Every structure is written in structure tokens, then in C-alpha cells.
Amino acid sequence: MNADDRRLITATLAGNTAAFGDLVRRHQDRLYNAVLRVVDHAEDAADVVQDAFVNAYQALGTFKGDSELYTWLYRIAYNLAISQMRKRRPVVSLDVARGSDPTADPIDHSADTRPGEALERREDEAGLFIALARLSPEHRDVLVMKDLDGQRYEEIAVVLDVPIGTVRSRLHRARLELRQILEPDGK
Amino acid sequence: MLSEADKLLITAGVCGCLSRVEKTALRILLEESPAAKALYTTLCHDRDRLAAVPKQTAPDSIWPNVMARVASGPIIVPPIVPNRQGVAGWLPFAVAASLLVGVTALSYKMFLVPANRNEVADKSSKPIVELQPNRISPPLAANETTAPAPVFVGPPKPDTVVAMAPLPSELAPKPRIIGRQAPFTAAVPDPTVFTTIDARLPVLFPIADAADAEVIRKVKAEFAAGNAIRIDLFAKDTLKAADQFAAAVRAGHTTLAVDGITQMYLKRKLRLAWAVYTESLAAPDALAVLNKLAADDAKPGATPVWVAAHLTATSTADGREAKDLFGLDPAAWKKAKTSVKPAEPLTAGTIDQLTAALGKSTPAAVMTTFLPTNLRIPPNLSPQIKQYFEEKPAKKDGAVPLLVVIRPTS
Numbered sequence: 233m234n235a236d237d238r239r240l241i242t243a244t245l246a247g248n249t250a251a252f253g254d255l256v257r258r259h260q261d262r263l264y265n266a267v268l269r270v271v272d273h274a275e276d277a278a279d280v281v282q283d284a285f286v287n288a289y290q291a292l293g294t295f296k297g298d299s300e301l302y303t304w305l306y307r308i309a310y311n312l313a314i315s316q317m318r319k320r321r322p323v324v325s326l327d328v329a330r331g332s333d334p335t336a337d338p339i340d341h342s343a344d345t346r347p348g349e350a351l352e353r354r355e356d357e358a359g360l361f362i363a364l365a366r367l368s369p370e371h372r373d374v375l376v377m378k379d380l381d382g383q384r385y386e387e388i389a390v391v392l393d394v395p396i397g398t399v400r401s402r403l404h405r406a407r408l409e410l411r412q413i414l415e416p417d418g419k
Numbered sequence: 420m421l422s423e424a425d426k427l428l429i430t431a432g433v434c435g436c437l438s439r440v441e442k443t444a445l446r447i448l449l450e451e452s453p454a455a456k457a458l459y460t461t462l463c464h465d466r467d468r469l470a471a472v473p474k475q476t477a478p479d480s481i482w483p484n485v486m487a488r489v490a491s492g493p494i495i496v497p498p499i500v501p502n503r504q505g506v507a508g509w510l511p512f513a514v515a516a517s518l519l520v521g522v523t524a525l526s527y528k529m530f531l532v533p534a535n536r537n538e539v540a541d542k543s544s545k546p547i548v549e550l551q552p553n554r555i556s557p558p559l560a561a562n563e564t565t566a567p568a569p570v571f572v573g574p575p576k577p578d579t580v581v582a583m584a585p586l587p588s589e590l591a592p593k594p595r596i597i598g599r600q601a602p603f604t605a606a607v608p609d610p611t612v613f614t615t616i617d618a619r620l621p622v623l624f625p626i627a628d629a630a631d632a633e634v635i636r637k638v639k640a641e642f643a644a645g646n647a648i649r650i651d652l653f654a655k656d657t658l659k660a661a662d663q664f665a666a667a668v669r670a671g672h673t674t675l676a677v678d679g680i681t682q683m684y685l686k687r688k689l690r691l692a693w694a695v696y697t698e699s700l701a702a703p704d705a706l707a708v709l710n711k712l713a714a715d716d717a718k719p720g721a722t723p724v725w726v727a728a729h730l731t732a733t734s735t736a737d738g739r740e741a742k743d744l745f746g747l748d749p750a751a752w753k754k755a756k757t758s759v760k761p762a763e764p765l766t767a768g769t770i771d772q773l774t775a776a777l778g779k780s781t782p783a784a785v786m787t788t789f790l791p792t793n794l795r796i797p798p799n800l801s802p803q804i805k806q807y808f809e810e811k812p813a814k815k816d817g818a819v820p821l822l823v824v825i826r827p828t829s
Contacts, residue, residue: 249486249489249490252486252489253482253485253486253489256481256482256485256486257482260477260481260482261474261475261476261477262474263477264475264476264477264478264481265474265475265477268475274475274478278477278478278480278481281477281481282481282484282485282488285481285485285489286485286488286489289485289489356468357472357473360468360469360472364469375469378434379466379469379470380469380470380472382470385434385436400431400434400436401427403430403434404426404427404430404431407430407433407462407465407466408426408430410465411461411462411465414465
């Protein structure tokens with residue numbers, strides 16, 4: 233486990249609430265991004281992340297430290313996200329790539345961007361997210377964890393509570409399924 | 420057309436989670452198959468697109484909301500529950516062991532002790548025990564008027580009060596046959612079962628003696644049995660041995676395909692063990708190969724390479740090895756017999772033979788490395804092994820499934 237995480241957990245368990253605030257700051261962006269791709273809705277993702285942190289705080293004494301803190305947080309958030317998705321009707325949202333505001337432009341860090349490139353990229357991302365949303369949940373989850381969130385096989389196996397071989401085979405099917413969905417557009 | 424195994428290898432490669440052998444297999448696959456390379460490139464592009472999606476910043480409301488909720492409630496640490504797993508873990512075993520000991524003891528008492536007691540009781544009821552005057556037997560009852568007259572059987576000894584009269588000799592009973600139903604006893608096999616034993620011993624001979632009449636007779640007998648055969652060829656230098664064996668096989672017009680990883684090992688001059696599988700060698704062909712190897716060794720100035728050959732009908736363990744090495748079904752392999760084809764016209768198959776002769780030669784044998792699984796390519800990922808089993812020629816008359824292992828002597 234990361235040394236900074238360990239130090240902050242120890243401080244939190246000793247009663248230092250501010251230390252937990254630091255933990256939230258360290259992991260909230262990554263956790264939010266990963267959950268956003270699972271629930272496919274910005275407000276739901278924010279709720280899930282918030283609940284996940286509170287649950288983690290209350291159960292912090294049970295965290296044994298045998299995995300990364302982020303993996304543990306992600307597991308809590310993932311279970312909450314699944315519950316959240318069961319509560320609401322499945323919808324496909326095109327605004328997830330741009331956050332909660334569907335009219336906002338994507339962040340453009342390039343000063344010399346070609347005219348129209350932002351639009352092309354936005355369309356490309358929208359197509360990608362529509363394809364992701366059309367995947368079966370178990371395939372989408374492993375792809376999000378592996379490619380978007382950069383988790384390793386072992387971490388994904390811990391979060392999903394499945395053997396590593398299952399993670400590998402699910403990723404195999406997910407990649408081929410995603411390709412099949414993207415193929416008709418030639419993308 | 421890519422197989423499912425190829426696709427699995429490609430997607431695992433896209434994830435970047437491959438073992439060293441798998442990386443090599445993937446490299447070979449991408450070099451040999453344009454379709455595989457195209458799929459790999461496309462999937463890598465998809466992966467990069469997903470990874471390049473701009474990251475969102477978490478809403479600013481998350482942190483204050485979490486901290487507000489955290490401030491209102493303390494950390495709930497669940498109480499430490501004493502672990503009873505240790506006690507509960509061994510207790511069932513202890514109870515089971517106690518029960519077993521108890522049942523064993525009871526069975527012993529029921530089956531053996533009562534019988535002994537009855538025998539003792541029967542014998543003691545007979546008037547064979549006589550007492551001396553100063554006996555220690557129970558005193559006479561009040562209404563007992565006369566005691567049996569003691570019989571003097573020898574000079575009195577101090578403190579000796581009991582003497583045994585000689586027991587009448589009896590014939591020993593016939594030994595009882597213990598059936599399977601008797602607990603804690605082994606069934607006595609019927610001795611008549613083992614009247615004859617047909618023992619088949621493996622054939623072990625120096626390769627230099629391959630032309631010996633006795634060796635030829637034994638080898639032909641093994642092939643005639645029709646079962647799958649394994650031949651272990653022991654060599655001093657397995658690298659030269661592989662070359663010579665391949666040349667000897669090809670000299671008999673049998674095309675030998677070599678797996679890609681094995682080719683790489685051979686190019687790097689690694690002295691490993693090798694395995695060859697074929698269904699195209701009958702006894703004369705196998706003997707011709709062995710004779711060629713012996714002749715190579717016997718050439719003037721040649722350094723002897725070959726030592727001995729060990730030929731045996733395959734066992735279950737060999738079947739497992741063949742499955743690991745070549746993906747063969749052990750059951751089907753063991754049962755494979757030389758089939759007698761129905762009568763065909765003389766021209767039957769001529770077109771096929773001409774096509775085969777004009778076109779690309781179909782491999783009739785395939786070679787791979789005889790190494791642990793993690794050091795060689797799995798058979799389903801080897802194009803050469805797959806090609807062999809997809810296109811292998813019909814089994815030759817008199818040929819049997821043959822696994823040849825070329826291995827070092829030490």
C-alpha cells in the first residue's frame with residue numbers, strides 16, 4: 233500500500249478527520265471518473281462517490297491494507313454503483329463525456345487546435361461512449377477498469393471478486409464486442 | 420480466419436499481460452498472419468482511444484459533503500470477535516477420529532474377544548482342572564457335602580495349586596474364507612485368477628543394434644499390436660540428434676513440420692529435448708529411421724550421437740504428455756487402430772495424390788520441444804501443430820500413433 237495512504241489512514245483512525253479529507257482529495261477525481269463510466273450519469277456518479285467515501289470512513293477500521301486503498305475504495309463504490317443502477321431505468325446519456333453540462337465544450341489544452349477538430353473529437357468520444365453503453369454491464373465494467381482507469385488484472389479481480397482468468401476472458405470478449413459495435417461506423 | 424485461441428492471445432497482448440512465451444507466440448502470429456496483425460492494430464487503437472478520453476474533475480461538492488457527513492459521525496470500528504475458527508477447525512476431526520477408534524475397538528471386541536471367551540469357557544467346563552489340597556478355589560457351599568476327589572498329577576510345589584491335564588488333541592479347523600463384508604479385513608483373492616500372466620516388457624536396445632534380427636522382431640511385434648507407441652531416443656548431443664532425426668525421417672519421404680518456437684530454439688543451438696508425433700511410420704519405416712541414425716554414427720570420423728532406444732506401448736502418463744505436447748485426446752489416441760479400408764478402384768485417390776505431389780507438401784510428422792508447459796508454446800497456439808492435425812494424411816497401413824522423444828542421456 234502507498235506510504236502516504238498508510239500515514240493518512242493511521243492519522244484518521246487516531247481521530248484526525250482532516251487526514252481523511254486529504255484521502256478524499258487524493259482519490260476523488262480518479263474514483264469519480266471510473267464510477268462515471270459505470271453509472272453513465274454525472275449526478276449519480278457524484279452521489280455514489282460521496283456515499284463510497286462516507287462508507288469507507290465508517291469501515292476504515294476494517295481495512296487490512298492487503299490491497300491498495302484505491303482498490304478498496306473502488307470496490308465499495310462499484311457495489312454502490314451497481315445498486316444505484318438497479319434503482320433507475322437504464323438510459324444512454326451522451327453528456328457523460330462533457331460532465332453534467334451537455335452544452336459545455338470539452339477542455340481544450342491545445343492553443344493551436346484546428347478549426348473543427350474539437351467537434352470531431354467530441355463526436356468520436358460520443359460514439360465511443362455510446363458503444364460502451366451498448367456493451368453488457370460485465371464487459372463494460374472490465375473495460376472501464378482496465379483501459380479508462382488503468383487497473384491491473386489483480387486489482388480488477390479483487391473488485392469484481394472473480395479469478396484473474398475470468399477477468400482475462402471477460403476483457404477478451406469485451407474488446408471483441410466493442411470492436412463489433414464500432415465496426416459498422418468504420419471507426 | 421483466426422481461431423478463438425489466436426484472438427485470445429491478441430486481446431491479452433492488447434492488455435499487455437502476457438508471459439514471455441506468450442509474447443513470443445504473439446510475435447510469431449503477428450508476423451505470419453496479416454489478419455491477426457490487423458485485428459491487433461485495431462484493438463490497440465480502441466484501447467488507446469479509451470485511455471485518451473479526457474479525465475473529468477470530480478464536482479467540487481463532493482469534498483465538503485463528505486467532510487460534513489464524516490464530521491457528524493465517528494469511525495465505526497467493529498468489535499473484535501474472538502476467532503473460534505481454531506477450535507471449530509480441529510473439533511470435527513477429533514470427534515471423527517474418536518469415533519473411528521471407538522468403532523474399531525468395538526468391532527475388535529465383537530468379532531474376536533467373544534469367540535476366545537467362548538472357547539475358554541467351553542474348555543474350563545471340562546473336568547480337567549484338578550486342585551491340590553491347599554487349593555485356593557472358592558470354599559464349598561454349606562449344602563455341598565462332597566467335593567470331587569483331587570487327582571495327584573505331580574509332586575507338590577510350594578504355592579503351586581493348579582495343574583493342567585493334557586488336552587485331547589484336535590484337528591485344526593479349516594481356515595474360514597473371509598469375505599468382503601467382514602470389516603477391517605482384506606479380501607483373500609482367488610488364487611486361480613493368476614494362473615497365467617502375459618507380461619509385455621519394453622524393448623530396450625542400443626541404436627547401433629537396430630539392424631539386429633531380435634530387435635527387428637521385437638519392434639515389429641510392438642507395431643503389430645496396433646497400440647500407440649512411445650520411443651525414447653537417448654542421445655549425447657540432442658541438437659545434432661534433432662538434425663539427424665529430421666534428416667532420417669525426411670529420407671523416408673515423410674515431411675516433418677517443426678513448431679515455430681522449436682525452430683527458434685534450434686537456431687539458437689539450444690540442446691533441449693524434442694518430441695515428434697506421427698501416424699505415418701509403420702514398423703519398417705521406423706526401423707529404417709533407426710538404421711539411418713545408426714549409420715550416421717558409424718560413419719568414419721563421425722562423433723557418435725546416439726546411445727539407446729527405449730520402445731514401449733504407451734501408458735496413461737504418456738497420454739497426458741501427448742495431450743500437453745500436441746493437444747491430443749489420450750483416449751482416442753490409445754484406441755487408434757489401423758483400419759482396414761474397403762476395396763477401392765485403382766484410380767481412387769489419384770487426383771488427391773497428384774495434387775499433393777504438385778502442391779505444398781502436407782506434413783506427416785510434427786516436432787516440438789519436450790519441455791515443461793511454461794517453457795514452450797501451448798499446442799493450440801502453434802500454427803505448425805494446428806496445421807498438422809488439420810491436414811495430416813490418412814494413417815498409413817501398419818502405422819500406429821507414434822510419440823518419439825529425443826532426450827539427453829544425463
